[in-house]
Amino acid sequence: QKEVEQDPGPLSVPEGAIVSLNCTYSNSAFQYFMWYRQYSRKGPELLMYTYSSGNKEDGRFTAQVDKSSKYISLFIRDSQPSDSATYLCAMSGRSGGGADGLTFGKGTHLIIQP
């Protein structure tokens, strides 16, 4: 079993809908939880990160971490066609991706229909 599980999709929703993206993980040592967005033929770009459990909001995006369930989520409100991309969850231990590499999920391909 892979350390981080993420449904690859594709996930197709109409414009304006609320999108929910999720990952589960098995390694209790993970402390930092990140969501990256990747447009086609581009490198991943950080959307948000969360340390330990809790919620974090940034505009239309909300990240949630439940360490007791080993489950993380990203919610996108009022989704726009420009949100169409692949969303990658990533996790790391002590240094938040500094002194160690990131462990990624497979990524979920999201399509927002105009």
Add this chain to the structure above:
Amino acid sequence: DAGITQSPRYKITETGRQVTLMCHQTWSHSYMFWYRQDLGHGLRLIYYSAAADITDKGEVPDGYVVSRSKTENFPLTLESATRSQTSVYFCASSEGRLAGYNEQFFGPGTRLTVL
């Protein structure tokens, strides 16, 4: 330009040939990383480096060699390319502070095809 760059962006080679992928960053970040991205696997860490002349293996290091003689460069070499190494390769860098969050910044990727 500032940031992290990779070259070449696209490469086609043949089985058995040696290929070197280049990565350059202008932030003077301590840490640099190489990942490969494949359908069905996501991004997987190949090698990383904490500083010049310090490198370590990641999840999938077999068939790859790295070096880091200068802080800003981190080349990845496939000594004898195989078809299974057909992939998109991403370089990343981070400050590597001992405490707190360290964002990893990714390059644009190199799309490698091994025939």
